[in-house]
Amino acid sequence: MSIDEVATGSRRQLVDHARTVAEQADQHAVTLESMLAILRSPRLGDRAARTAAIDTATTALIGLRTATDEQRSSMLEPVTGAFRRLRDDLGPLTRFGHLEVELVEPPASGRALPGEVAHGARAMVRTAVLALVDRGDAHRVRIQWDCDGLNLLVGIRDDGRGELSVHDDWLRPIAERVAALDGVLAVTSTPGWGSSIDVRLPLDPRPEPHPLADLIPLTSREKDVLRLVASGARNHAIARELMISDNTVKFHVSNLLRKTGAATRSELAALAVSHYEHDDPRRAYP
Incomplete structure (x- = not known):
């Protein structure tokens, strides 16, 4: 590849990035204007206005997270930074609920995570925590990330009824993400003592077979x-x-x-x- 081609590619990336930032700014402005219009509307009572504003903010937040993760999918994230984002994600989900979340951080010396792995691992944990909040049978969940040099190891342990199995419907999105990342999913349960979800995600892509x-x-x-x-x-x-x-x-x-x-x-x-x-x-x- 020539120097001119490299320079052209770099300029194209800068233009694409600037366009994405501008589009996101426009979307944020529309969201804030919509929320203000909802809250100021004389036709909505307090409860209806609050519900509509929450729905609007939730939709916008999901869109922002999706766009941000897509932009970072090809980048490497320090494992501690990726875990810090997970902590931020879980805050609003558990702040006013009954579920106590214990987070065990990975060692700072762990390998940087491919963006796709970091995004997938966070999504798996969020799905599990949301399911536990909805089910209501667990009071505490322990979430741990670790690296063994080749894999990201994700552990989720709750103190619920201990009836979870790998065939439960709410585990399907997690299982699909694990499979897409060539990972391994294991589920163990002890009646009356809780369940554990253990995930191993490889940090390196599977080598292609040689002709x-x-x-x-x-x-x-x-x-x-x-x-x-x-x-x-x-x-x-x-x-x-x-x-x-x-x-x-x-x-x-x-x-x-x-x-x-x-x-x-x-x-x-x-x-x-x-x-x-x-x-x-x-x-x-x-």
């Missing part, structure tokens, strides 16, 4: 034959496609079996299908 040709040195012709074997084509069809003899195809297939360690042609095809993701091995051949 077979990158792992094993193959000639150009062997690559062609391997691709066609993976498609399910037989020797005669491969020979006709590549305009070589059937015996030459057999020779290349024999070499491929030896190089890959595959015991059979079917095993060779399976290896090729699993590794040649950049190609289309399912293409039909005559």
Whole structure:
């Protein structure tokens, strides 16, 4: 990439950021004007005005959080900073409720979190706390974040009835977020003593499989034959496609079996299908 292309990309990012900030400022102004209009309206009583204002503010807050998290999704967040945002998020949810929240901060030396992981972890905890507030059977919840160098570890422990299972409907949004981040979710309950939700979220993306040709040195012709074997084509069809003899195809297939360690042609095809993701091995051949 040239210097001019880099400079153009940077200018585009600055313009996009400025436009986003301006749009958010406009949205905030509209929200505040709407709330003032609601509170000043002579047609609404105190209770109705308060309900309408709360609904307007809640909708705006959700939109702001979503936009902010989307902007930060590609950035790294210090683990302590991400946890501090979680503390701020939970404040309004629990300030006037019966649920006591204990927050155990992660070590400051923990790895920075990818924005997507930090956002997902906060959303999971918020979902769990909201569910506990609505259910009303727990009086205390302990929330802990930790890092083991490779994963963000999230623990949520309540003192409720201890009847929670991984199949509960309100856990579905958490399970879906965990799956989207290639994480692991575990739920344990002890009747009368409470339940625990434990989540492990990897900090590094799952490595993409390497094409077979990158792992094993193959000639150009062997690559062609391997691709066609993976498609399910037989020797005669491969020979006709590549305009070589059937015996030459057999020779290349024999070499491929030896190089890959595959015991059979079917095993060779399976290896090729699993590794040649950049190609289309399912293409039909005559």
